Amino acid sequence: MDREKQMKEQDKRIDRNLKKIKHKLIVMSGKGGVGKSTMAVNLAVSLSGKGYSAGLLDVDLHGPNTLKMLNIEDEKIISDGQSMLPIKYSDNLKVISIAALLDQKDAPVIWRGPLKMGVIRQFIADVKWDDLDWLIVDSPPGTGDEPLTVAQIMKGSKAVLVTTPQEISLMDVRKSVHFSNKLDLPIVGIIENMSGLICPHCYKKINLFKSGGGKKMADSMKIDFLGSIPLDEKIMESTDSGIPYFTRYKDSAAGIAFNEIVDKIIQNEIKGGK
Numbered sequence: 001m002d003r004e005k006q007m008k009e010q011d012k013r014i015d016r017n018l019k020k021i022k023h024k025l026i027v028m029s030g031k032g033g034v035g036k037s038t039m040a041v042n043l044a045v046s047l048s049g050k051g052y053s054a055g056l057l058d059v060d061l062h063g064p065n066t067l068k069m070l071n072i073e074d075e076k077i078i079s080d081g082q083s084m085l086p087i088k089y090s091d092n093l094k095v096i097s098i099a100a101l102l103d104q105k106d107a108p109v110i111w112r113g114p115l116k117m118g119v120i121r122q123f124i125a126d127v128k129w130d131d132l133d134w135l136i137v138d139s140p141p142g143t144g145d146e147p148l149t150v151a152q153i154m155k156g157s158k159a160v161l162v163t164t165p166q167e168i169s170l171m172d173v174r175k176s177v178h179f180s181n182k183l184d185l186p187i188v189g190i191i192e193n194m195s196g197l198i199c200p201h202c203y204k205k206i207n208l209f210k211s212g213g214g215k216k217m218a219d220s221m222k223i224d225f226l227g228s229i230p231l232d233e234k235i236m237e238s239t240d241s242g243i244p245y246f247t248r249y250k251d252s253a254a255g256i257a258f259n260e261i262v263d264k265i266i267q268n269e270i271k272g273g274k
């Protein structure tokens with residue numbers, strides 16, 4: 001089969017798969033290290049815990065972290081001859097990451113654009129996602145090949161933007177807003193992560209990276225503000241040990257803030273109201 005025909009066949013498989021997925025959210029940011037993967041992983045776990053069938057697609061090909069964050073690092077993607085079977089984290093949550101195709105954990109993926117686009121297309125066309133209520137996509141920072149490919153292929157998807165409060169992060173996430181606008185990718189809203197730290201000794205709030213910048217930016221750009229999540233060292237510790245923090249520690253300040261964000265997303269996307 002020539003290449004053009006192969007691509008057309010693949011387009012058909014992409015369409016067929018996407019028809020079975022109700023809500024598709026791409027978690028994006030301008031910068032790395034702001035908590036995208038943490039949000040994407042916890043969002044997928046939280047939705048699946050509420051009884052929705054969910055998928056988590058990690059397209060951060062150079063820095064795939066989701067398997068580690070879910071403590072399923074050693075799982076591999078298997079093939080049934082025709083399609084790839086995603087990793088089953090639980091009955092309601094399926095996961096795909098390039099990390100599950102690499103033989104060595106520390107081996108870098110050194111690929112240019114076309115190769116990256118090719119594997120992302122396969123992750124959508126050839127993975128047996130079946131019926132999903134939600135597909136959450138974790139992307140690398142910025143507006144490069146990976147989010148571009150996903151946004152172009154996954155018709156009907158929407159963006160969830162993550163930023164930290166300081167100007168240096170906001171200036172980059174504004175680019176993500178313009179990127180989404182250019183691609184006609186609706187924005188569900190923006191999350192301000194690492195928004196203040198409660199001192200464990202005196203319980204006063206320390207605004208390590210300032211606070212409130214995400215809300216101000218959302219207001220000025222007419223985007224929904226989804227909420228702010230404080231800094232909490234237990235989030236980092238949980239991430240390192242593969243425990244989805246926010247569903248486990250629902251009553252912490254960060255847990256309460258996160259769960260309100262999830263409820264807002266469900267409300268906006270499923271129940272169609274605000």
Ligand SMILES: Nc1ncnc2c1ncn2[C@@H]1O[C@H](COP(=O)(O)OP(=O)(O)O)[C@@H](O)[C@H]1O
Pocket residue numbers: 029031032033034035036037038039065193194195229230231232233234235236237239240254
């Ligand atoms: N609110 C928070 N408080 C403390 N640590 C956090 C918080 N959010 C994320 N982290 C930690 O910050 C690091 C970067 O987060 P990550 O989700 O990998 O960011 P990104 O995907 O944007 O690069 C991780 O170690 C994560 O555990």
Ligand SMILES: [Mg+2]
Pocket residue numbers: 036037038060063065138139140
């Ligand atoms: Mg990440």
